[in-house]
Amino acid sequence: MIETIVFDIGETITRDDRYWQGWADWLGIPRHTLSALVGAVVAQGRDNADAVRLARPGIDIVAEYQAREAAGRGEHLDEGDLYDDVRPALSALREVGVRVVIAGNQTSRAGELLRDLQLPVDLIVTSGDWGVAKPQPEFFQRVLEVALAAADATLYVGDHPANDVFPAKAAGLRVAHIRRGPWGHLWADDPEVVAAADWRIDSLTQLAEIVAV
Structure with a gap:
């Protein structure tokens, strides 16, 4: 589960x-x-x-x-930078009692900007906050610490084979590969990605069905 x-x-x-x-x-x-x-x-x-x-x-x-x-031309994130399925998917997961964490390779500033969006999540952290980045095993050790769940009860969702799918799987987590963005689309049908991913999804809203099983 x-x-x-x-x-x-x-x-x-x-x-x-x-x-x-x-x-x-x-x-x-x-x-x-x-x-x-x-x-x-x-x-x-x-x-x-x-x-x-x-x-x-x-x-x-x-x-x-x-x-x-x-120069005032640095990072910026607002509601328009979110994919359309983000808020509905995160809200649905919270409603069924799933702990929701966002943790990726971003600067601390990006983390601040994401937290300002008041997403329905339990925690937002970045590699800049932790001082360690994917695909390093230490990043996924930190993921497990904040997940507050066993590795086989924790699902990592990402688009990038080398940064998300393979290292998360190596750390013992369950993995969902999303067909989104350049990496997600290009590598979606790669045999190694297919073999490593527990689930392959096209939308974050599909995750509610996964946790309901």
Whole structure:
């Protein structure tokens, strides 16, 4: 029985449109160019930050991130960045007594912005808060600590095979792979993803049916 569901953030809870548009505008390149580079690194199974590095070789991403924040062009999240099924799905899970946690690879600032949206969840934490990021095993150890449930009673939901599906499964958690965003769509039918995922979903609203079983 699933007692706790833990959600990835980017392309699971939030759309990444604004994130990549912001980087393209900051770098002074067409948005479709950076979008195409994101697609290229996804297809190659590379880290998404490599898209920025391809657009601007030698870039110090941390320094540029800080410069964007200082210039008032840093991170921003509002209701429009949420996928349409997020609030209904989270509310339905809370109503049936499931503990709901959001934990993904994001900055502490992104965590603050998400908490400001007053989502119907028990906890929101980020890799920036913890000082450890996916796919490191230590991240999923922290996930289990905040889940307050056994590993086999905890379900991790995410779109990214290397960051979500495989390391969560290795940590003993149940896994739902969502066909959403570039990674979710491109790798949805990969044999290794299919074999590792306990469930494969197209919408977060399907999770209520899973926990009801």
